[in-house]
Amino acid sequence: MNTPKFSLILIINHDHQNYGRLIRQAQAQDYSNLEITIISNRLNTKDQYIVDFLAYSDSINRSKHLSFLKRESLASLCNEGIS
Numbered sequence: 001m002n003t004p005k006f007s008l009i010l011i012i013n014h015d016h017q018n019y020g021r022l023i024r025q026a027q028a029q030d031y032s033n034l035e036i037t038i039i040s041n042r043l044n045t046k047d048q049y050i051v052d053f054l055a056y057s058d059s060i061n062r063s064k065h066l067s068f069l070k071r072e073s074l075a076s077l078c079n080e081g082i083s
Contacts, residue, residue: 005035012051014042023054027063036063043067 008026012019026036038055040048048067055065 003033005033006031008034008036010036010038012038012040012043014044014047019047019051020054023051023063027054027058027060034062038063038065040065040067 008029010019010022010026012022016022023036023038036055036058038051040051043051051065051067055063
């Protein structure tokens with residue numbers, strides 16, 4: 001039987017400043033059944049590459065990054081992450 005996953009959804013908007021620290025702190029958790037979903041909205045190209053690199057560099061491969069370009073609110077980002 002598969003053990004259920006604990007999902008941590010991180011929302012990063014275009015004006016978020018400390019997203020690197022947020023992602024690294026989430027990846028530092030040692031739960032064996034943790035999955036991390038990073039959802040970004042309207043990031044510039046440099047920030048997009050940084051978030052992609054941080055998600056890819058997770059040593060346990062628990063992180064994934066979803067990027068959306070034109071979501072109007074943070075609530076719509078949360079809905080996308082849950083679905």
